[in-house]
Amino acid sequence: MKMLGAILAGGHATRFGSDKALARLRDATLLDHALNSLRPHCAALIVVGRDDAPVATIHDLPVPGLGPLGGIAGALAFAADHGFDAVLTTACDTPDLPDALVTALMAEHVAYAAEAPTVGRWPASLARPLLAHLLNDGPRSIRHWAATAGAMAVLPGVTLANVNTPADLADLAGA
Template identity: 30%
Template sequence: MARPQQYSSQKAPRVLGLILAAGHSRRFGGDKRLASFGEQTLLAATTAMLAPHVSSITVVLRHGECGEAFGLPADIHTLQAPLSPVGMGTSLATAVSELLVSNDSCHQRCEALALMLGDMPGLRAETLQKLMAHARFDAIVRPCHQGRAGHPVIFGRSFWPALAGLDGDEGARALLKRHALQVVMLDVDDPGILTDIDTPDDLSSLQ
């Protein structure tokens, strides 16, 4: 495996990348986060793709895991999901709760967070650039391709307390419905926002 790249961004601190990677990928037949994508793991490739477009990245892993096991660089901030089995909503809430009280100056200055999953290495750079350009403190920005909404979703900081209050397996879906008037849908020519890698064949089709 190639030596992990150390990521640094010249972008002024504004948008924080939050990657949820604590799931168990049962349909994949193994830990898809460790599956090879080029010379990296799938999780490392997704992280590297997002890194140039955000001020910093936080990756949520399972309890007891460390970033090095997935080839993540040392400068990638990691958090651990709760030990007991939880849904995506609880995992997301735990991460955002920690970000809200973080003493890291970059975390404190960010106006929004880009929420995405750990198996999305095929996003186009122009898509991420467009999303980040529309990020706002008081808006939720979501990409849309051929009428279908996808990821990443950009949550302005004013919505972070609501994210921190989520639980269960629904994720942020209920929050998006509750604040529908604040959701900005951006049309993009990028099927990568809809990528859902559930099987090895799904992964092979991207390489």
């Protein structure tokens, strides 16, 4: 199974007030933490939705501004075009993925974290159906689309660290 790791980083970070991906948590940026959380599980890594990153970058599909589902669509298209079987996604504001969550995601054909749907395992074969969904102005909720794709929500009740505000970052740094 050739897995692509994709960090979703195309948001505007309005609640955060600055570029969240470049915010520092201890010794590294949130983006670096997210990349490091995927690295052991993936053959290659990309960042979706921004132009600068320490790995290859791609754009959301079909256009920017569709939220995380547009980022997943971009990652799935890249995976399908470059010979990957599936994509493991996370967001730049989710700096750590517990091993138990990754194991649960990998055990399913298509799955997402019940408490954080930006974290998921999506087969590359979903690239065209997701793009069609977005081009037909379908709902942009990951959970809604995941249900239509037959995705399994895994590990309900397991909360992941998520940074939406400077206070969230400060709390996480103090943990």
